[in-house]
Amino acid sequence: MTKNRTREKRFAFFLGCVTPFREVSYETASRRVCEELGIELVDMDGVNCCGLPIEAINRDMALSMAARNIVIAEEMGLDIVTICSGCAGALTKTNGIMKENSEVRNQINKYLKKIGREFKGTIEVKHFARVLLEDIGIEKLRKLIKHPLTALRIAGHYGCHVLKPAAHMKFENPEDPTFLHELIELTGATDARYEGEKDCCGGMVVGVDTDIPLSQVRKKMNHVKEAGAQALVTICPSCHLMLDSNQERAGKPFDETYNMPVLHYPQLLGLAMGIPPEELALDELKVKADEVLLAIKGLS
Amino acid sequence: MTKSWGTFTSFKGTTIEIAAPDFTEVVKKLTGGKDLTACFQCTKCTAGCPVTEKVSIQVHEIMRMLLLGMKEVLETDMIWRCTSCYTCQERCPQGIDVTDILIGLKNLAYEDGIGPDAYRENAKSVLESGFAYQTSGFRRKKRDAKGLPALPEANMAEVEKLAELTGLKALLEEDEAK
Numbered sequence: 001m002t003k004n005r006t007r008e009k010r011f012a013f014f015l016g017c018v019t020p021f022r023e024v025s026y027e028t029a030s031r032r033v034c035e036e037l038g039i040e041l042v043d044m045d046g047v048n049c050c051g052l053p054i055e056a057i058n059r060d061m062a063l064s065m066a067a068r069n070i071v072i073a074e075e076m077g078l079d080i081v082t083i084c085s086g087c088a089g090a091l092t093k094t095n096g097i098m099k100e101n102s103e104v105r106n107q108i109n110k111y112l113k114k115i116g117r118e119f120k121g122t123i124e125v126k127h128f129a130r131v132l133l134e135d136i137g138i139e140k141l142r143k144l145i146k147h148p149l150t151a152l153r154i155a156g157h158y159g160c161h162v163l164k165p166a167a168h169m170k171f172e173n174p175e176d177p178t179f180l181h182e183l184i185e186l187t188g189a190t191d192a193r194y195e196g197e198k199d200c201c202g203g204m205v206v207g208v209d210t211d212i213p214l215s216q217v218r219k220k221m222n223h224v225k226e227a228g229a230q231a232l233v234t235i236c237p238s239c240h241l242m243l244d245s246n247q248e249r250a251g252k253p254f255d256e257t258y259n260m261p262v263l264h265y266p267q268l269l270g271l272a273m274g275i276p277p278e279e280l281a282l283d284e285l286k287v288k289a290d291e292v293l294l295a296i297k298g299l300s
Numbered sequence: 301m302t303k304s305w306g307t308f309t310s311f312k313g314t315t316i317e318i319a320a321p322d323f324t325e326v327v328k329k330l331t332g333g334k335d336l337t338a339c340f341q342c343t344k345c346t347a348g349c350p351v352t353e354k355v356s357i358q359v360h361e362i363m364r365m366l367l368l369g370m371k372e373v374l375e376t377d378m379i380w381r382c383t384s385c386y387t388c389q390e391r392c393p394q395g396i397d398v399t400d401i402l403i404g405l406k407n408l409a410y411e412d413g414i415g416p417d418a419y420r421e422n423a424k425s426v427l428e429s430g431f432a433y434q435t436s437g438f439r440r441k442k443r444d445a446k447g448l449p450a451l452p453e454a455n456m457a458e459v460e461k462l463a464e465l466t467g468l469k470a471l472l473e474e475d476e477a478k
Binding site (some may be wrong): 005015017018020021022027031045046048053054059060064065085111114115117160161164165166172176199200202203204207209212250274 | 463
């Protein structure tokens with residue numbers, strides 16, 4: 001029997017750690033939207049860290065941990081979907097390296113063999129944004145938009161690891177990506193273009209130097225405000241954590257206030273699909289999205 | 301703990317022993333390291349780097365230091381303030397995997413006992429729970445109340461074995477002993 005995974009819309013769901021640690025609203029909204037889209041998320045038993053947070057200290061361990069997660073999905077016979085760009089980056093990159101570089105594959109498989117596992121290279125890893133675009137498709141999604149959010153101007157934050165390193169992510173040109181613009185326009189909202197759309201949130205080094213993410217947040221907030229956006233959307237829990245919860249700290253030394261709601265993209269999509277806001281955990285955002293909700297109230 | 305990283309901040313007064321072969325050999329074995337000689341100092345990496353204003357030594361200078369075999373590279377702030385955004389790697393006209401090299405340098409620095417605590421903490425957490433960030437019991441209960449599925453439990457025997465095989469466990473033990 002030939003198995004066409006992409007049409008099954010059934011995925012091994014790799015949750016990662018930042019989402020349950022600080023960004024449960026992202027998981028709630030993503031699961032709810034998947035339910036509406038008929039995407040089945042199968043939780044993965046026995047998985048561990050994606051590897052990214054320890055790449056700086058030991059690359060082999062990072063690769064081994066990522067590969068072990070992939071092997072679990074191989075054993076489930078399912079492609080992996082993840083809502084975290086960091087996890088998507090680590091797992092997609094490792095999957096690519098392991099498939100293409102026999103030297104690395106042999107080395108990591110030597111480790112995996114000692115725990116009774118073997119990387120075979122039979123599955124794909126995708127960020128949720130890619131599943132929306134590549135497995136469901138904009139045309140089909142468009143038919144599911146019940147409440148176009150025409151009253152909104154929304155800015156998009158791409159983040160780094162969903163696109164780069166491009167040689168392994170094999171998604172869009174990281175210098176000129178369009179997918180988030182398409183996803184925003186899909187909801188009926190106006191895509192608010194701004195300076196520095198692709199700029200890094202700085203979250204990776206928050207433990208080393210908080211000044212870096214804070215100055216990145218400040219720059220982003222000023223640009224997004226200049227563009228007249230009512231909210232920013234993200235597709236990564238770490239980017240969201242930096243941009244939603246650090247606004248006050250970033251602006252205070254400069255006497256700046258942003259008060260910019262940062263929505264997880266599935267929250268925006270869910271609203272456009274007619275899912276009630278309370279089912280999308282919008283109340284859990286640090287910067288409240290009340291004005292956004294008010295602007296779209298009664299739209300249909 | 302005293303800050304062990306970012307202490308090399310200027311080339312002034314530094315004697316550069318051209319081509320210290322031992323260190324260059326080590327670096328060549330890092331992911332991306334074999335392409336070092338392709339760098340012609342165009343500075344596209346530095347031009348796109350989000351932390352240029354925050355570092356004393358720039359990323360293109362790192363690339364040249366490596367070619368000169370300067371082990372001081374492990375003591376620069378650049379390698380730690382790098383956000384791993386991969387812009388330098390994407391833009392390098394010579395196809396050098398600059399970000400991957402920086403990651404390899406971080407690994408070498410930890411082997412020498414240099415580096416911020418943040419990643420050590422991540423690694424310790426992984427050895428405790430399988431994850432870099434641990435969700436508290438309180439939050440787990442909140443998940444249950446919301447009807448979210450229980451979080452996966454990592455297979456700690458397997459994680460520990462991998463940490464032994466890759467040398468992570470020994471590295472952390474050495475740090476503890478210091």
